[in-house]
Amino acid sequence: MTTRMDSKPLKIKKGQKFVDALAPGYLKDGIIAVKYQNKTVDLQMEAKENGEFTPVYLKSEDGTRILRHSSAHLLAHAITELYPSALLNAGPATDDGFFYDIEMPPVSTEQLAEIEKKMREISSRKLPITRKVLSKEQLYRMFEGNPYKIQKIRDYVPDGTSSTVYEQGNFTDFCTGPHVPSTDIIKHFRLTSIASALYKVNGEQKHLLRIYGTAFPDESSLKQYFVLKEEAQKRDHRKIGSEMDLYVFDSENAPGFPLYTPNGTIIRDKLIEYMRGLNSSNGWTEVATPHVFRDTMWKRSGHYSKYREDMYLFNLDEDGYAIKPMNCPGHILIFRRNMYSYRDLPVKLSEFGTVYRYEKSGEVGGLTRPRSFTIDDGHAFLALSQVENEIVSILKMIAETFKTLFGGLEISYELSLIDEEHPENFLVGYECADCGEKFDLRGAVDQLKCPKCGSTKLRVNLDKWNEASEALRSAISSLNLPYKETPGDAAFYGPKISVYLKDALGRKxxxxxxxxxxFMPSNFGLTYVDSSGGKSPVIMLHRAVFGSIERIMAILIENYSGKLPTWLSPYQVIVVPVSEHYADYAQGVASALKKSGLRVYLDSTSETLNKKLRLIRRFRAAYICVVGEKEQENNTVTVRSRSDTMKEMRQSEFSEAIAAEIEKRNIEQFM
RNA sequence: GCCACUGUAGCUCAGGAGGUAGAGCAACUGAUUUGUAAUCAGUAGGUCGGGGGAUCAAAACCCUCCAGUGGCUCCA
Incomplete structure (x- = not known):
């Protein structure tokens, strides 16, 4: 899809159309737009001044994006022909296709096929797609009757200026383009699904119908796309997890709550054991906190006002309680049992804490979005001067962990900051202009009031946020990690760094x-005695390396297609006798291996060898040992690895090799 | 919560212009004793997601609830 074409810059004169600046016949070579002054524009556009441009080929990334955007228009065109009363909203290209949001009655999958058919028909009409510049007034007139378009014209086209529409046959859409020059360029596409999308028009929330599709420059990439989707489905952790017997979802009695079987529990335990070691060598101590707290604590921590909707709440006698959706306040209660001097900090508390969040019914799914999950949580209580060092140390733990779990897979970092335009979405400091009171609040600007004098004249103070952001930024850049800043994505109580992994299928x-x-430490009044004997506020740092055990398990399973590194595998060895004649020898092999600490399963059924191998396949054992006459005589085992290579070797040799592999937590097998 | 699709045996699925359920695999029993992805025969297994409705009659039709899957961030 990202085929690089020869795209030497070409010359263009002021007022000349790009299409005319191309040598004749270029269009057939798959050029659908050009890049001029750092923007992609239509071939029919005229250059504003003398300069250079480069052709954009359909097969390039930019070209494919344009193709998809044009496909969305084609979809909209088909809809207006089939459903004249439909009101179009917007239809952009996405990372792997396109969609269009439309106000219209829901359609069935059969109707979706009809829409696709109509699209093909319109495509074959070979309609030229042309760009027209219209004034704001003309636009208003053209789209009157469509409140969605009217709103966009109002929002995006300044008074007294103009914008553009794109026309293909009798269909016109308000759009800045660029687009492919003709409808018949859109050939290799498919509509994929129907969804409903929330949209606000004139301040009112509306459910629009969203139709998804995808398009590619050629048929084979389109096919490839669906092959990859299928491959992802084959690796679905829900499917593999039930084959490997790792966990159960009981949708009637525990919707959204995973129940771990003995096999799944082994994986969990091994992950926890690994993290425990890493925590301890990095100065993290471990604590245990209860699952239920009085709501007084949640009110104080700020969770009650922000997260109440997602919390499991209940009342007993006169008191309100909540099951914990997070571990942090519990750790604060532990931290504040003491007075601390600056010499005592940082205090680093970790916990494998299971939390419960009431996810809305449409949002739960598998291990990636469960209602209960276990965080490898940790909270550091420290002084401002210690923040950067601590973050560097955590970033190193993270890098080490993912190298162990995934080897060389690519990881990337994101620094999420406050949206300075909208501080009301965050808990920020304010100062009252009237009485000078300083306080932290979160809420709509026009509802904010000074808690002391009731004044509404408040000044936002982002000092804390800026200091925090700077500490994160300088830690991440001191390690030379590639990162991207995303303003507005911060947690309501502070900025954060997120870490992303690209898995074997290229998914992020x-x-x-x-x-x-x-803020949370200040809600609980946490302070320490600084070197000058005064009280300084404690800063708190939340961190999770795995994120959640369930999520990391799901990713591991999907990435390795269930064939986990040996140290994590529930079945490290399955011993299979060729027939029951060798049951005793097999038994001996199995117990010797078990004795050396391996997780071994002996298949003692009386099936044929072929059938036994077929039936145990679903467990994705690290090694399968077949033993029969030959092995019994030689005191050997014939080992088959995850990648189906086979080798006969002495029992002791096998047992040492696998022990070393597990000890080092190798991803690769020794054979 | 909203939209589409789905819910029949432990698993994968068939059936269905309405006449109270089928297959393969798994399980169990017996025979077979097997050399790297299906040996044979037999047995057992289901309130067709729950509730309600029209019907002489519902797994099928209608209503409703529950659950699962994919979406609901990427702006003209």
């Missing part, structure tokens, strides 16, 4: 987070 998963928090 969010893993670790590090969040800085100036």
């Amino acid at each position: 998963w969010q893993l670790s987070t590090i969040q800085l928090d100036f």
Whole structure:
């Protein structure tokens, strides 16, 4: 899809159309737009001044994006022909296709096929797609009767200026383009699904119908796309997890709550054991906190006002309680049992804490979005001067962890900051202009009031946020890690770093987070005695390396297609006798291996060898040992690895090799 | 919560212009004793997601609830 074409810059004169600046016949070579002054524009556009441009080929990334955007128009065109009363909203290209949001009655999958058919028909009409410049007034007139378009014209086209529409046959859409020059360029596409999408028009929330599709420059990439989707489905952790017997979802009695079987529990335990070691060698101590707290604590921590909707709440006698959706306040209660001097900090508390969040019914799914999950949580209580060092140390733990779990897979970092335009979405400091009171609040600007004098004249103070952000930024850049800043994505109580992994199928998963928090410790009045004998506020740092055990398990399973590294595998060895004649020898092999600490399963059924191998396949054992006459005589085992290579070897040799592999937590097998 | 699709045996699925359920695999029993992805025969297994309705009659039709899957961030 990202085929690089020869795209030497070409010359263009002011007022000349790009299409005319191309040598004749270029269009057939798959050029659908050009890049001029750092923007992609239509071939029919005229250059504003003398200069250079480069052709954009359909097969390039930019070209494919344009193709998809044009496909969305084609979809909209088909809809207007089939359903004249439909009101179009917007239809952009996405990373792997396109969609269009439309106000219209829901359609069935059969109707979807009809729409696709109509699209093909319109495509074959070979309609030229042309761009027209219209004034704001003309646009209003053209789209009157469509409140969605009217709103966009109002919002995006300044008074007295103009914008553009794109026309293909009798269909016109308000759009800045660019687009492919003709409908018949859109050939290799498919509509994929129907969804409903929330949209606000004139301040009112509306459910629009969203139709998804995808398009590619050629048929083979389109096919490839669906092959990859299928491959992803084959690796679905829900499917593999039930084959490997790792966990159960009981949708009647525990919707959204995973129940771990003995096999799944082994994986969990091994992950926890690994993290425990890493925690301890990095100065993290471990604590245990209860699952239920009085709501007084949640009110104080700020969770009650922000997360109440997602919390499991209940009342007993006169008191309100909540099951914990997070571990942090519990750790604060432990931290504050003492007075601390600056010499005592940082205090680093970790816990494999299971939390419960009431996810809305449409949002739960598998291990990636469960209602209960276990965080490899940790909270550091420290002084501002210690923040950067601590973050560096955590970033190193993260890098080490993912190298162990995934080898060389690519990880990337994101630094999420406050949206300075909309501080009301965050807990920020304010100062009262009237009485000078300083306080932290979160809420709509026009509802904010000074808690002391009731004045509404408040000044936002982002000092804490800026300091926090700077500490994160300088830690991440001191390690030369590639990162991207995303304003507005911060947690409501502080900025954060998120870590992403690209898996074997190229999918991006969010893993670790590090969040800085100036506010929760101040809600609980946490201070330490600084070197001058005064009280200084404690800063809190939330971190999770795995993120959640369930999520990391799901990613591991999908990435390895269930064939986990040996140290994590529930079945490290399955011993299979060729027939029952060798049951005793097999038994001996199995117990010797078990004695050396391996997780071994002996298949003692009386099936044929072929059948036994077929039936145990679903467990994705690290090694399968077949033993029969030959092995019994030679005191050997014939070992078959995950990748189906086979080798006969002495029992002791096998047992040492596998022990070393597990000890080092190798991803690769020794054979 | 909203939209589409789905819910029949432990698993994968068939059936269905309405006449109270089928297959393969798994399980169990017996025979077979097997050399790297299906040996044979037999047995057992289901309130067709729950509830309600029209019907002489519902797994099928209608209503409703529950659950699962994919979406609901990427702006003209």
